[in-house]
Amino acid sequence: MYVLGISAFYHDAAAALLYNGQLIAAAQEERFTRKKHDAAFPSNAIAFCLKKAGIGLKDIDSIVFYEKPFLKFERLLETYYAFAPKGIASFLKAMPVWLNEKLFLKKIIRDELKKIDPAAAKQLNLLFAEHHLSHAASAFYPSPFEEAAILTIDGVGEWATTTICKGSNASISLLKQLNFPHSLGLLYSAFTYYLGFKVNSGEYKLMGLAPYGDPESLQTKEFIKKIKEHLITVFDDGGIFLHQSYFNYAVGLRMANDGKWESLFGFKRRAEEEELQQHHCNLALAIQQVTEEIVLKLVAHAQQITGAKKLCLAGGVALNCVANGKLQNSGLFDEIYIQPAGGDAGGAAGAAWAAYHLFKEQSRTVQLPDGMIGSYLGPSFTNDEILHTAESFHANFQLFTDEAALNTTVATLLNEGNVVGWFQGSMEYGPRALGNRSILADARNAAMQKKLNLKIKYREGFRPFAPAVLAEDAEQYFELKTSSPYMLLVQPVKKELQNPLPQNYHTLPLQEKLYFQRSSLPAVTHIDFSARIQTVHKETNPAFYNLLSAFKQQTGCSVLINTSFNVRGEPPVCTPAEAYQCFMRTEMDYLVMGNYLFAKKEQPAWKEDSNWKEKIKTD
Structure with missing residues (x-):
């Protein structure tokens, strides 16, 4: 049985192909188009997967998209309604795209598949998995664990921004969920934006900049205090509440309310390519430390409510390898498995696994050392x-x-x-x-x-x-x-x-x-x-x-x-x-x-x- 997973239309489009539950090919579209983080339909990545397997579209049992567009549209409408009349400019910009394109993703996907094989595209079984389920599946199913807690953290999927699940054999059960607009991923991205890096691509720069901050300086400690007092409330279970007056991502065209951040932190948003100063480094360190604190609280809560001794991680925040190191040192879990394609690209593989094990109800065989084959899944050349x-x-x-x-x-x-x-x-x-x-x-x-x-x-x-x-x-x-x-x-x-x-x-x-x-x-x-x-x-x-x-x-x-x-x-x-x-x-x-x-x-x-x-x- 072949199952093809697809992620697209936001960033890091990708395709991944399973054969009888084993991942045999996967690649991001950017590698073929040479457009970094390309969000376009992954036609080239799909063509590669089919070529590597030596099959055509007609041989695919199911094609699975990594999220549910109608749920995402519901979140968009409810968010604009909740914040109205604020955000009218963003609303007017977003609606034509949704009404003309994103609400009709099923047709768009089929039209794109017709370009690969017109006859086969008509007969294909097209499925949609929820965004965070795709993340959870991408971490648990290739892991070497029969049973594990699963933590997914990113910006936002349809509604969810963080989930705690439990994986057991071939099943995944959702236990807890944090919804938009309260998001650790979006909080981190807001600081990425304010420190002059690009959202959805510069977060790793922010992580790399953080160690240049002075952990003993009064400024760094004051930044941490201000983040916790003004931007975010952190609960004991790792849940968070973001105070929206400081942010603009829910209905705006920017991540943060620049004026309020400038008043709070005492300096203007850094322009792209502007020389880095010590206060930029100290603010990067402050949000990195707050992020690590929240992740550790979430992980401790996941252990508490699942009783598991092993943990799987996915979502964009799972690529924060500094936080991962602190998590490993915490001893909260005996073993940790992190999906190497933790962002949206990995959602393609996760969607395929979710369909295979949950929708198709196929059994699972644990692979050692894991099911990602070292992540060497793309094109090769003789x-x-x-x-x-x-x-x-x-x-x-x-x-x-x-x-x-x-x-x-x-x-x-x-x-x-x-x-x-x-x-x-x-x-x-x-x-x-x-x-x-x-x-x-x-x-x-x-x-x-x-x-x-x-x-x-x-x-x-x-x-x-x-x-x-x-x-x-x-x-x-x-x-x-x-x-x-x-x-x-x-x-x-x-x-x-x-x-x-x-x-x-x-x-x-x-x-x-x-x-x-x-x-x-x-x-x-x-x-x-x-x-x-x-x-x-x-x-x-x-x-x-x-x-x-x-x-x-x-x-x-x-x-x-x-x-x-x-x-x-x-x-x-x-x-x-x-x-x-x-x-x-x-x-x-x-x-x-x-x-x-x-x-x-x-x-x-x-x-x-x-x-x-x-x-x-x-x-």
Whole structure:
């Protein structure tokens, strides 16, 4: 039985295909269209899933959309009614879109499917799952747990913003729900907006900025106090009440009431690209700490009402890996499983699983280590296809017939301070590069964070980089007591690897803090001595594991920087042509695709519009 899940029309459109309950293909539409967070109907992602399975639309038993548009429209109307006459401009802008498009999603979906196969589209069984059920299913069904509490937290689905469920075998039961407009995800996004980053894409920047705040400063403590006294009421069970006079997202065109926030916090909303000041960092730290407090309360309540010893997490807030690390350290649950595509993209897989197990009433077989196959679920390319791409660019390359020789060569290049694009196997599903569409460098090299940010990624210098480490060696470098295959947990670098901070550290300007060498792994040690860790396992990614092993054999160190293979404002590369283009546009030194090694200095001159960076939207 084939079940196809779809998410679309808000952000991070995606498609995911199940065969007899097993996820066999999944990808985001952005990877094919090159539009970051593309919300369009995922025609390309669907076509990929069908091609990978070797089937057509006629072979699909059911297609499932990840939310229910009529419930969402009901929430929209009731919200405008409750706030009337406020929000008339937003109402007039939203209604034509709903009346012309979103209320007729069933027809729109069928029309889009007709473009793939006109005959099959007429006969397809089209289902709709609730948004937060899709999230819950995406976390529980691929988890290695027979039974677990399930916590989903995001901005908003139809009505729900947070749910607590219990999963048992093939069933999911909803136990508790928090509804719009009270939303932890929207609260965090409001701060994302006020600090000058883009909502629905810049939240991870806010998380990365938070450690630059001074936890001991009176300003940070005052910000936390003001958030709790004026913006939000937090209850013991993790429920929250957002005081709407400070927000504008319910019926407005902006996230926050700028004037009231300026009066409250004492500074204006930061403009995009404006230089970051200490008060921006302190406010980022304040909301991160409040978020962590709320998440821990929610998790404690989930444990209390489910009695479960294991926890599954999904929703956009589940991608807050700093909060996840604090949750892991709390000991509230014995084991935690986090869906690697925790945002709306993962809703496609969740919708498919919900239909298969709940609507179709199919039994569940728990997979080990989990059902996400390392999240390596996207397109892959043969060496012949890579060769064809190389020839089309008249590229020069070295072909390796022996994998061990290739790994030894690349390890040497990394050890010499080179930056390497690493393009192997199936593309990752979800926001993280996990070793198949990655840019790699030596974590011991103190100059690497600056080089990667400014000369390769073309992004803000404060952004941290994640370490990839051999799973069996992780505890040598990090305070990590479990595996972290999906780069979703932040934990400290080992004390013995840390360097002492100067006494005046928190009073230093941001740039001076940024480039202070904090540990023997300086390029992956964030300003608070933390790291967002990926443990690399031979079972799920032997190619990346073998490269790390070769690097360890040469250097005694089994840690590399792993960042996504893209530049700022673009999705990670999908095809060999995109990888070569990114390689040539940036100051990357080498590129590895399959068994082919490309050296920058040996490539023909790259001819392209010199203003290409200006055409890419900031992220």
